[in-house]
Amino acid sequence: MPHDFANDAEAERWNYRPSHPIALNPLFAWPPRPLAVLRWYRGAWMMLTALTIPFLVAVLVWAFVLPPLEQMQVFHWRWIGTVWLMNIVPQAMVAGGLHWWLYMRKGQGMRKKFDKRDLTRKNGTFTFNNQVLDNIWWTLGSAMTVATVYQCLIFWVMANGWVPVITFAETPVFFVAWLALIPMWSGLHFYWVHRLEHHPKLYKHVHAVHHRNVNVGPWSGISNHWYENMFYFTTYFVHLVVPSGTLHLMFHVYFQQLSPVFSHCGFEKLIAKDAEVAKSGDFFHQLHHRYFECNYGTSEIPFDKWFGTFHDGSAEGTERTRAHKKQMYTK
């Protein structure tokens, strides 16, 4: 059923929002809905999305830029520098490109833009008094540094043969299945780390940096405090536990680092010359930034539904979230 916007006091705060409740992955629905599951994964994998774009970047970088594992047996600035560039360059291109198209060139105007407002300038909440510069600093400075350190450690362990490294030729079925499962692992890890960060003590000193952005933009995606990044990127260490190839780590890296650029870009879809080019924004997470204590996870695994913190975009969702917040802070 479509939302009843006429009776929603929040309606005027949005420029655009989906007219139907936010959908969650039907894989977890009961009774089973196999056709809906098929449609869900076709929608994610067969178009340009926050999933397929990171995958394409991963394959290209893996094939043409990643130094061979043999070189990584001992730490050397040359390959470490390459790994750092492998992080910095795609991040700056994707976040910078989207920021240019959506907020500087205003290429699609307000079409499919969730929030009515523009990004903030001259605001003392932000480092350098400017939201975009603040976000660029926390992304390229903090996030990329921590991500590079973790990745180099994992490559080094893999290169020395201290964990099994698999190839497609040896185990094609497991290789592909594990690749396909990475977004789900990432969603599971993110939910728990993120819930922890909303603990009032951690929130105040750490996660608040990310939540300065109530109205989000592409550079907000992984604009996180140093400590938050130290938690957030531990997701990569799964490759020291589950046998993986270097492509698994690369896909994980770009999924973890580039998909938030899309999910925070503030626009539901990218439009050029009246044609939809890609699915981008994520109203699910946009609501998290507007109302805080809801939608801690992603729509991939419905943890929020199971634990009663799901906001589907409706007026009831807002009411439920406000009641939950009150109860959280009066305990």
Ligand SMILES: [Zn+2]
């Ligand atoms: Zn949060």
Ligand SMILES: [Zn+2]
């Ligand atoms: Zn966020």
